[in-house]
Amino acid sequence: GENVEQHPSTLSVQEGDSAVIKCTYSDSASNYFPWYKQELGKGPQLIIDIRSNVGEKKDQRIAVTLNKTAKHFSLHITETQPEDSAVYFCAEEEYGNKLVFGAGTILRVKS
């Protein structure tokens, strides 16, 4: 299958600062890119997704940007809060109705 590289693996920010997580992918035919948040002891939860015909999408403090030429997409969280602390996963949709996930980023927001 195709690979999705996610960076950084851990990220610590001060409350109120911004956090950025970046993913790169290799399948140029991919058209769908979701981001999931996983809190301790729970299953992942979709927080935002983007399609390849859109360059940016925002939902309150969360935004995702997509650069299809460079094959990378990023999650931006502004004004971080302690409840943003979690593991974040990016993913891309591979041909054949399959999602390929990145390895995850542990985000810690220090208050």
Add this chain to the structure above:
Amino acid sequence: NAGVTQTPKFQVLKTGQSMTLQCAQDMNHEYMSWYRQDPGMGLRLIHYSVGAGITDQGEVPNGYNVSRSTTEDFPLRLLSAAPSQTSVYFCASSYLGTNEKLFFGSGTQLSVL
């Protein structure tokens, strides 16, 4: 609505034993899937189904069987458990009939000794 319900939450098996992880959803979702989560590797797709009677393999299907006799249920069977199958297993479903906008269960933590 209970959403996606997985049972059991924890399970310990001995090598060679078989068991079934249960997954049920009450949202009338056509698409259901099973993932395993291992440290540093994200989530990997085991099997998925786009509707009752239809199943297909994902990225890591070996050692696992699935069936989809109803829209609501999608059990995952371990035929002969191996230590390499120690993992956290997640079931997910989607109302879109595809892998988009997945709703995940709370997971089953499986240890194979």
